[in-house]
Amino acid sequence: MGEGVEEGTVTTDVPARLDRLPWSRWHWMIVIGLGTVWILDGLEVTVVGNVAGRLAESDSGLDITAGQVTGMAAALYVAGACSGALFFGWLTDRLGRKKLFMITLAVYLAATAMTALSFESWWFFLFRFLTGFGIGGEYAAINSAIDELIPSKYRGQVDVIINGSFWLGAAGGALLSIVMLDENIFPANIGWRLTFALGVVLGLVILLVRRHVPESPRWLFIHGHGKAAEELVSRAERETVAHRGEELPPPAGQITIHQRKAVGFGLIAHAIFTRYPKRAVLGLALFLGQAFLYNAITFGFGTILITFFDISSGLTGYFYAVIAASNFCGPLLLGRLFDTLGRRLMISGTYLLSGVLLFGTAWLFDSGRLSAATLTACWCAVLFFASAGASSAYLTVSEVFPMETRALAIAFFYAVGTAAGGISGPMIFAKLTESGVVGDTALAFQIGAGLMTAAGLVAAALAVPAERRGLEDIAAPLTQRQAEQPNGR
Incomplete structure (x- = not known):
């Protein structure tokens, strides 16, 4: 897109026209093309944990x-x-959403294929x-593209x-690993x-x-x-009208912006941390809270089941599949409420x-009142709500x-939350869940619960009522502000 680049102040109704579109096949293409990458990420993370034992065997x-x-x-x-x-987040803001969500998926594909060929x-x-x-780059490129293409009513x-x-x-x-690691089906060095x-x-x-999928x-x-x-x-618009057979309402308004090829990192950092400091605190709280809660449960779930309830390691995959199903049901069943009851109530709730x-x-675990089945049921209840909350963290910062x-x-915010959950989380929770002491594992749960609760209180105070509002109404583009205030930062 290096050719035909315009510069100057322009007035456009493109955001309003995108937001007034009813749901159509055009939007389904976006959801399928971009949204399905999270399924790959879940598959990737789970598979590695489940094949760890097989990889360590001498015939792997x-x-x-x-x-x-x-x-x-x-x-x-x-x-x-x-x-x-x-x-890739930096490049996505500079070079466009489509270029990067194609590149990041290509990186993931090549790296995963090479992993399958590992010899050392x-x-x-x-x-x-x-x-x-590649997966980290996907989060930035995909979330930004989805939010800019989906109408505000459904975002x-x-x-x-x-x-x-x-x-x-x-x-x-979890279920795939059970089949692929069965040596009656595949040899030990092939299944993984x-x-x-x-x-x-x-x-x-x-x-x-x-x-x-189009560019934003x-x-x-x-x-x-x-x-x-x-x-x-x-x-x-033409595809939507042809699909639904009805005329579109007029767009709700226009914005005036100053077009430019790129926005400097200094201006971006100033916007996030100086112009919107409360929103930055909100984003950090949401990502840190969900990262520690998930590590408190999922990092040591297999060890907990094996150590305290004598569950065979070959059966933990079934328990994990049940927990994962509850995690998906939460966003699926509660998602619509984020657009109706509103962001603040649903995020904090x-x-x-x-x-x-x-x-x-x-408390129940520490007092010895749980079995493997009832502990899993408790985890499912926790994660039903936690998964919707964790997903709303990505929605919020985007x-x-x-x-x-x-x-x-x-x-x-993803990098901060992932680093906290993936580095400090395991360091804290591994010792607690592997000690074999009931009180230590209960403490791990309490740490995750405390940080999640604290993040909920921050959301109750600072969450932005963004439901059914255009992105430009929630936070004006930096270029729009410059067009209206030429001497402003």
Whole structure:
């Protein structure tokens, strides 16, 4: 898009025209092409945890220990995800959503394919890092594109459900591993490789669909491609009218912006931390709260079931699949309420409810009143609400900052939450859940519950009422402010 770049002050109704569109096949293409990547991420994370034991066996074809898979490889995946989010998030704001969501998926596909071909531990570690690098970039590019293409009436529920679909992949990964690691079906050195290969196949299918997903018109007109933005929105309008057989209402308004090729990092940082400091605090609280709650439960769930309830390691995958299903049901059933009851009530409510329920679970566990089945039921209740809350964290940081900062804002808060959950979380919770002491595991639950509850209180005070509002009404583009106040920062 280097040709035909316009510069100057322009008035456009593109955002209003996108927001007034009724739901149509055009939007389904966006959801399928972009949203399904979270299923891949869930599959990827779960599969590695479940194949750790197999990889450590002498006949796996790889000289590696289970501890290295769940320790070193997991840490490298987290490091890759954090660095990929920041690097690709920065590029997404500068080069566009479509270029980057194609590149990041290609990185994921190549790295996963190479993981399946691992012959030495260093090779496995390298491509686990690169797989995380691609997945981290996906979070920034995809969330920003989805929010800018989905009408404001549906944005909350679509974003929450899509982010929650991670757990569909997690459930699939847990069940898939049971089959792929069965030596009666596949040899020990082949089954785990085929598990990674399946992720490549699914990614290729998504890549084919994603080719037809358009660039964000909002990004286009701000970065000097006004004509391309007009053409894209006009095509979407024609397809919607043809699909639904009804005329569209007039757009609700226009905005005036100053087109520019790129926005400097200094201006982006100023917008996030100086112009909107309360929103920055909100984003950090939401990501840290959900990261620690999830690590308090999911990091040691298998160890807890085996240590305290004598559940066979071969059966923990079934328990995980049940927990994953509850995680997806939360966003699926509660998502619509984020657009009707509103962001503040739903975000604070899901965080507070999950925190309180986990406190209750800790008390029941510590007092010896739970079995493996009833503990799993408690976890399901906690995660039903926590998953919707965690998904709303991504929704929040993707809609409360100016458009020019969106992808980098998502990347920053995602990286902070992922680093906290993936680095400090395991360091804290591993010792507690592996000690074999009931009180230590109860303490792990209480830490996660406390941070989740604290984040819920922050959301009750600071959450932005963004439901059914255009993105430009929630946070004016930096270029719009400059057009109205030429001498302002």
